[in-house]
Amino acid sequence: MVVFACAGCGAVMTARLSRVALPDHSGQKYGHGLLPGLLEPGTYAVDTGDGRPWRPLQPEPEEHGVRLQTYCITGPPNRIGIAPGDVRGTVFIPERLGGCCCGWDGQYGPNLACAGCGRPVATRVDDCGFWQVVWLEPDSVRPVAVDGPVQRVMDWEELPSTPPVDQRGFWSPPWEAAVAVALAHLLVVSGGKRVSVPEGPVAEAFRRAIDSLLPPGPPERHLVLAGPGLSADITDIALVPRHPQTGEVWPCDAGAVVPLAADVWTYMAFNDDRRLVPAAYGMPADVRRDDPPPLLPHSLFSPDGRVFLSALERLAAVRQPWLRRIYDRVKAHPGMDPF
Structure with a gap:
């Protein structure tokens, strides 16, 4: 300490x-x-x-x-x-x-x-x-x-989880920032090629941005969640957690790695926000009361545009003409889709 x-x-x-x-x-x-x-x-x-x-x-x-x-x-x-x-x-x-x-x-x-x-x-x-x-x-x-208790570094299996939506139905600001940073890294490793993403929260967070920023056409690269508790057999791009204490990125043998804040990654990997289909004759009132449906947002997810630009600015790869064009376009039109 x-x-x-x-x-x-x-x-x-x-x-x-x-x-x-x-x-x-x-x-x-x-x-x-x-x-x-x-x-x-x-x-x-x-x-x-x-x-x-x-x-x-x-x-x-x-x-x-x-x-x-x-x-x-x-x-x-x-x-x-x-x-x-x-x-x-x-x-x-x-x-x-x-x-x-x-x-x-x-x-x-x-x-x-x-x-x-x-x-x-x-x-x-x-x-x-x-x-x-x-x-x-x-x-x-x-x-x-100074003397004091040594900070215990949590294991990868203990990573925290932060829900994407608050009680008001708004997207979480840390989620918007974390996905914006990961999106900057994803663009760099994509090489400007179309990227496919898995269905679910990963698609909800990244697909609209990919549609807006990368050229149309069939996917040539593939993003897959990887990390503690998930399969390690990834051959292309792995979306992995970044440790909240050490900043270490989950090690894997993927062709490319995109780090994501651990609490956001954990929620994407292990939470299922799909609504349950009511059973026959309806769900008992006391069961519905004790098992409320997940919070759903009022709008589509949008990464934080200013955080995205700041993250790109820190990456030397933004010198590449195709990526610099994306940077300039977002900076000139900060309200453009998907921001």
């Missing part, structure tokens, strides 16, 4: 934390309501950055020989995300808290300073539409190893 301390004065900035993988929805903006925390208390994740290997970042602008400091809510590489309740020994920086709606979105740069030395150390994000998180600045804090 570690705590993070101020790089200036050494004061402890956090509770004791264990590392987990960065969730796919870490950079997602969803709706206008207040969203819950991005990370569980007692955990931290590192965002390796929004680096785009296919396009160099623009230098900071200069006016009259003075370099202007600019900020973006995506922040610098290697920021450390933690739950807001795990922050210690910080104070707000008042001049960096304006211009938001129901909270702070971090657009003015680090808004938390070390209470001891005043060094800006972190950015709290809790505005409407953002997953609540505190991002520690990588150059302003340093990890310090």
Whole structure:
């Protein structure tokens, strides 16, 4: 376990934390309501950055020989995300808290300073539409190893499961983000060829996107679910889980692998949302009461377009002309089908 301390004065900035993988929805903006925390208390994740290997970042602008400091809510590489309740020994920086709606979105740069030395150390994000998180600045804090219980890494057979639809009948935002990231990887390994997908939740999540983004015609590639508890005999493209703690991708011998967030993969692999056909003479009222039908969404599934573009930007393969054309088309028309 570690705590993070101020790089200036050494004061402890956090509770004791264990590392987990960065969730796919870490950079997602969803709706206008207040969203819950991005990370569980007692955990931290590192965002390796929004680096785009296919396009160099623009230098900071200069006016009259003075370099202007600019900020973006995506922040610098290697920021450390933690739950807001795990922050210690910080104070707000008042001049960096304006211009938001129901909270702070971090657009003015680090808004938390070390209470001891005043060094800006972190950015709290809790505005409407953002997953609540505190991002520690990588150059302003340093990890310090501490004694504590060793985090138990769950077995592959213990992977969590998240349903795709909430109680209101809306698609889950983490699902929309996770499928968007997997879709970016699927396009890369497809090589621009048509891909078939298995019926059920995989088809519901991916088929409309494949129809919209890849050329028509008979499938030349085939996507199949693979992972713990399923057959390992995959010869083409395997849709496999990514471990929520380690970030490790399920190992298999498929021709190509597409990683998917573990909780989404588990639901796709092992949940059956088909409605039961009523038995003869109707189902008894008490049985119907205790076994309600699965929640069904009000609309077709749509991956998160902004998360999809961000995921593509991180993949060097987007330099390929056919994939760059898809990227440019989605960016120019963010509301296009299937987004």
